Amino acid sequence: MEEEVSIQITDAELEIILDDLLMIHGYDFTSYSKASLKRRMNRLVLHDKFLSFAEFRYKLRAEPEYLQRFIEEITVNVTEMFRDVTFYKTVREQVLPVLATWPLIRIWHAGCSTGEEVYSMAILLKEANLLHKSLLYATDINPAVLANVRDGIFPLSMMKQYSENYIQSGGKKDFSSYYTALYNVVKFDEALGSKIILSTHNLVSDGSFNEFQLIMCRNVMIYFDKELQDRVLTLFDDSLEKLGFLALGAKESLKFSAISSKYKQLENREKIWRKVVE
Amino acid sequence: MEDKPLLQTTPRLIVIGGSAGSLSMVLKILPHLDVKLQVPVVTVFHRKSSDDTTLIEVLSTRTCFEVSEIEDKAGISPNVFYIAPADYHVLIEKDYTFTLDDSEKINYSRPSIDVTFESAADVYGANLVCILLSGANADGVNGLKIAKQKGGCVIVQDPAFAEVPYMPQQAMTHVTPDYILRPDNVREILAVLGGQPV
Numbered sequence: 007m008e009e010e011v012s013i014q015i016t017d018a019e020l021e022i023i024l025d026d027l028l029m030i031h032g033y034d035f036t037s038y039s040k041a042s043l044k045r046r047m048n049r050l051v052l053h054d055k056f057l058s059f060a061e062f063r064y065k066l067r068a069e070p071e072y073l074q075r076f077i078e079e080i081t082v083n084v085t086e087m088f089r090d091v092t093f094y095k096t097v098r099e100q101v102l103p104v105l106a107t108w109p110l111i112r113i114w115h116a117g118c119s120t121g122e123e124v125y126s127m128a129i130l131l132k133e134a135n136l137l138h139k140s141l142l143y144a145t146d147i148n149p150a151v152l153a154n155v156r157d158g159i160f161p162l163s164m165m166k167q168y169s170e171n172y173i174q175s176g177g178k179k180d181f182s183s184y185y186t187a188l189y190n191v192v193k194f195d196e197a198l199g200s201k202i203i204l205s206t207h208n209l210v211s212d213g214s215f216n217e218f219q220l221i222m223c224r225n226v227m228i229y230f231d232k233e234l235q236d237r238v239l240t241l242f243d244d245s246l247e248k249l250g251f252l253a254l255g256a257k258e259s260l261k262f263s264a265i266s267s268k269y270k271q272l273e274n275r276e277k278i279w280r281k282v283v284e
Numbered sequence: 285m286e287d288k289p290l291l292q293t294t295p296r297l298i299v300i301g302g303s304a305g306s307l308s309m310v311l312k313i314l315p316h317l318d319v320k321l322q323v324p325v326v327t328v329f330h331r332k333s334s335d336d337t338t339l340i341e342v343l344s345t346r347t348c349f350e351v352s353e354i355e356d357k358a359g360i361s362p363n364v365f366y367i368a369p370a371d372y373h374v375l376i377e378k379d380y381t382f383t384l385d386d387s388e389k390i391n392y393s394r395p396s397i398d399v400t401f402e403s404a405a406d407v408y409g410a411n412l413v414c415i416l417l418s419g420a421n422a423d424g425v426n427g428l429k430i431a432k433q434k435g436g437c438v439i440v441q442d443p444a445f446a447e448v449p450y451m452p453q454q455a456m457t458h459v460t461p462d463y464i465l466r467p468d469n470v471r472e473i474l475a476v477l478g479g480q481p482v
């Protein structure tokens with residue numbers, strides 16, 4: 007095992023960085039979970055071989071390109087197509103039939119990362135014959151991941167697993183009919199991407215921008231502290247039509263939140279709630 | 285083992301990491317967890333998803349501790365045997381709450397034992413006990429090093445008694461454990477953790 011010698015960010019230094027980000031760059035990470043942030047920051051400092059905290063701080067303050075790198079590395083972009091197969095099965099069987107009754111379906115993927123979740127949804131909509139009357143708003147704090155959503159290009163090496171996920175979530179088609187392989191990547195059908203609208207949006211500081219029938223925000227709020235989670239849930243509540251759905255990640259919940267009394271969880275206990283009170 | 289001093293401080297958290305072949309040792313530890321310890325136990329196992337309820341049931345029958353899967357942002361209470369959920373790393377905040385994190389796998393593992401050992405060491409320092417059990421990779425070894433640097437107590441399963449010795453062996457070559465755990469000394473070691481002389 008290699009000995010890795012590196013500076014370690016202290017709690018006080020973490021606070022200094024968070025202050026700088028807010029005061030100089032307008033990025034507010036102060037309500038993110040500290041343990042996770044600290045680990046990501048130490049990983050970055052090690053990887054980029056900083057010799058002192060001062061050097062790291064200076065670069066982050068002075069170089070906009072480094073700020074971009076920082077945002078990309080500090081946020082966690084891990085994602086998958088049809089992640090949690092029973093979740094997607096429930097969307098297919100219980101959510102889409104309800105959405106079908108609206109003349110225009112607006113869906114918000116908040117914290118969409120590189121787009122695997124958005125393309126999974128586009129496939130479900132296509133198979134339910136709803137894609138033509140749907141709009142999928144895909145937003146993220148990190149502009150770099152949005153470029154990937156636009157291109158619809160994903161690694162070929164992941165397709166075996168995604169195809170299995172797709173089948174387990176109730177898919178009946180040959181999954182490879184949705185993409186064209188090009189060397190070690192695949193490009194998904196342009197038709198699937200045609201209803202996706204991209205925008206950067208920071209859940210901490212940006213407001214509501216539309217009304218939706220389904221909001222998906224999965225594995226984003228685990229990185230926030232309780233108070234910020236509550237604020238973001240209120241933002242979602244303000245952006246969701248009555249009888250619309252709010253879908254969270256496997257380890258996230260409306261339980262104990264300020265908006266929970268207006269919502270009813272689906273009976274099978276998937277992390278999907280329906281807004282029953284305006 | 286006999287000439288080892290008692291712990292400098294009483295533990296405020298015990299973290300157990302295990303991979304392939306570790307369950308049998310965990311089953312041996314469970315009956316010796318005494319509520320007098322007044323300590324939470326956090327366990328990080330490498331395992332496949334979806335068998336959570338079965339695992340919790342199996343473990344519950346062996347201990348007077350409450351066995352429960354870790355929930356994001358929940359507070360850490362004594363006399364609870366916490367299990368890391370499949371597919372999430374477990375970190376610990378300075379206010380003694382859990383944070384779940386779905387970032388990249390570490391040592392091909394999520395949850396990773398290293399992640400929890402390191403994060404716990406940052407919060408609990410000398411009041412942390414880390415126990416590393418049987419397994420086929422080196423996850424947890426770095427975490428033990430850091431726990432040790434911060435004054436924590438390090439316990440490693442005797443590779444000779446481990447179903448898969450690689451993980452404890454790696455640990456022994458990189459850290460000097462405070463105790464070596466064998467099937468026949470589990471009770472004594474847990475008594476030491478509880479502050480009683482052997």
Ligand SMILES: C[S@@+](CC[C@H](N)C(=O)[O-])C[C@H]1O[C@@H](n2cnc3c(N)ncnc32)[C@H](O)[C@@H]1O
Pocket residue numbers: 081082083084085086089116117118119120123145146147148151207208209210223224225226255386
């Ligand atoms: C772990 S990924 C989740 C991706 C996908 N939703 C899923 O569950 O597979 C978390 C995403 O949240 C984004 N994110 C983090 N903080 C955010 C914020 N304040 N506003 C919007 N997006 C944010 C990250 O950039 C990242 O792409």
